[in-house]
Amino acid sequence: MxxxxxxxxxxxxxxxxxxxxxxxxxxLLVAGIGNINLIKVSSIVPPDVAIVELxxxxxxxLVATAYAAITSETPGETIAAAVGYALPDxxxxxxxxxxxxxxxxxxxxxxxxxxxxxxxxxxxxxxxxEQRIVTAEHRVARMGCALAAVTLLAEExxx
Amino acid sequence: MxxxxxxxxxxxxxxxxxxxxxxxxxxLLVAGIGNINLIKVSSIVPPDVAIVELxxxxxxxLVATAYAAITSETPGETIAAAVGYALPDxxxxxxxxxxxxxxxxxxxxxxxxxxxxxxxxxxxxxxxxEQRIVTAEHRVARMGCALAAVTLLAEExxx
Amino acid sequence: MxxxxxxxxxxxxxxxxxxxxxxxxxxLLVAGIGNINLIKVSSIVPPDVAIVELxxxxxxxLVATAYAAITSETPGETIAAAVGYALPDxxxxxxxxxxxxxxxxxxxxxxxxxxxxxxxxxxxxxxxxEQRIVTAEHRVARMGCALAAVTLLAEExxx
Numbered sequence: 001m002x003x004x005x006x007x008x009x010x011x012x013x014x015x016x017x018x019x020x021x022x023x024x025x026x027x028l029l030v031a032g033i034g035n036i037n038l039i040k041v042s043s044i045v046p047p048d049v050a051i052v053e054l055x056x057x058x059x060x061x062l063v064a065t066a067y068a069a070i071t072s073e074t075p076g077e078t079i080a081a082a083v084g085y086a087l088p089d090x091x092x093x094x095x096x097x098x099x100x101x102x103x104x105x106x107x108x109x110x111x112x113x114x115x116x117x118x119x120x121x122x123x124x125x126x127x128x129x130e131q132r133i134v135t136a137e138h139r140v141a142r143m144g145c146a147l148a149a150v151t152l153l154a155e156e157x158x159x
Numbered sequence: 160m161x162x163x164x165x166x167x168x169x170x171x172x173x174x175x176x177x178x179x180x181x182x183x184x185x186x187l188l189v190a191g192i193g194n195i196n197l198i199k200v201s202s203i204v205p206p207d208v209a210i211v212e213l214x215x216x217x218x219x220x221l222v223a224t225a226y227a228a229i230t231s232e233t234p235g236e237t238i239a240a241a242v243g244y245a246l247p248d249x250x251x252x253x254x255x256x257x258x259x260x261x262x263x264x265x266x267x268x269x270x271x272x273x274x275x276x277x278x279x280x281x282x283x284x285x286x287x288x289e290q291r292i293v294t295a296e297h298r299v300a301r302m303g304c305a306l307a308a309v310t311l312l313a314e315e316x317x318x
Numbered sequence: 319m320x321x322x323x324x325x326x327x328x329x330x331x332x333x334x335x336x337x338x339x340x341x342x343x344x345x346l347l348v349a350g351i352g353n354i355n356l357i358k359v360s361s362i363v364p365p366d367v368a369i370v371e372l373x374x375x376x377x378x379x380l381v382a383t384a385y386a387a388i389t390s391e392t393p394g395e396t397i398a399a400a401v402g403y404a405l406p407d408x409x410x411x412x413x414x415x416x417x418x419x420x421x422x423x424x425x426x427x428x429x430x431x432x433x434x435x436x437x438x439x440x441x442x443x444x445x446x447x448e449q450r451i452v453t454a455e456h457r458v459a460r461m462g463c464a465l466a467a468v469t470l471l472a473e474e475x476x477x
Contacts, residue, residue: 046219059412060364094218200355205378253377
């Protein structure tokens with residue numbers, strides 16, 4: 001935690017798996033974060049962090065990540081996960097990340113995140129300068145997972 | 160995690176919100192820890208750590224935190240969260256943190272924590288030198304959250 | 319998280335307790351990891367990490383840990399938790415950790431982990447060079463917990 005977070009990258013994925021945990025693992029692999037150690041955080045973008053495309057991350061790196069995930073073993077069910085971040089006008093202030101998962105479509109998840117980010121900024125008295133929501137939607141065949149994540153990265157986490 | 164934990168600070172808060180996650184976010188803001196990244200830990204006070212009043216923490220800091228939280232959307236329901244820490248007679252030994260949340264009052268939560276800390280010290284063969292329990296109680300209007308937390312802090316986390 | 323993970327150690331334990339959290343705490347003490355701060359991770363063995371017997375860890379250390387735990391207050395019920403890791407032929411690639419917990423025996427938990435690790439390696443296109451599963455099984459008297467864990471350690475975490 002001494003490492004300095006300088007980048008944030010959002011990603012999402014969905015997959016089937018032979019078990020609930022394998023479906024999660026497979027969705028992480030699809031999202032490009034299957035070979036790192038996710039440390040779940042709630043859920044702030046530090047000030048002065050660059051938003052980047054998901055870089056190549058060192059295998060096994062311990063990466064603070066805000067994420068939403070849902071698994072289902074109900075064939076035919078549609079599940080969705082979403083994360084969104086919003087950054088404030090004032091670059092000295094932090095941004096906020098919100099997570100959502102549920103049975104339903106990614107459109108529903110996206111609207112939920114949008115409302116949550118709006119409230120988070122309203123209560124902080126800040127204005128949103130930039131916002132992005134990433135979603136994953138999965139229609140379950142046998143056992144599936146949808147997940148979305150914002151990783152908080154330091155230089156040393158990169159390959 | 161290389162950073163050296165030198166302080167522990169307890170806090171609590173409760174709030175309403177437009178969603179479960181916003182209620183949690185709003186309760187964190189009330190508690191003074193709404194703009195940092197909480198990393199959930201279970202749940203030890205390292206030896207030689209100073210117990211301090213909650214300081215100003217750097218926005219976005221990754222802070223190891225033992226916390227209990229409960230959200231409810233049952234109007235009229237009373238919910239409570241509590242955390243407590245106990246420190247041993249022997250300053251070379253670690254302290255213990257216990258968490259509780261549930262439907263009910265903070266008095267119930269406080270008694271639960273007290274019993275849990277007593278057992279934790281009994282099984283370790285240690286005597287409690289100092290103990291403190293912080294609680295939050297919330298009566299739900301529409302969607303509410305109660306939370307209590309002990310943050311484990313390093314110098315570099317402070318503003 | 320700047321600290322460099324150089325060791326991984328697996329352990330397991332089970333215990334009764336006066337509350338759900340005390341049963342968990344007591345099982346952690348049995349497993350030898352009751353006086354440290356567990357940070358839950360999902361769940362990769364970094365490349366070039368030595369598999370070691372659980373060393374003495376500094377009290378209060380913040381330790382990235384993949385773990386499975388289950389508590390039950392149904393007298394007579396058998397509960398089990400297991401974690402397993404598999405390491406690849408290619409030492410430059412990461413290993414994978416899988417977790418399982420449920421009502422049932424450790425034999426069931428072990429088979430579940432075995433299948434999950436096999437799938438995790440199949441989807442990565444890697445071959446398993448070495449695999450180990452640790453399990454804990456507990457028959458509940460009043461309130462019990464079974465847990466299994468893989469800790470990811472740095473030199474500085476050791477006593």
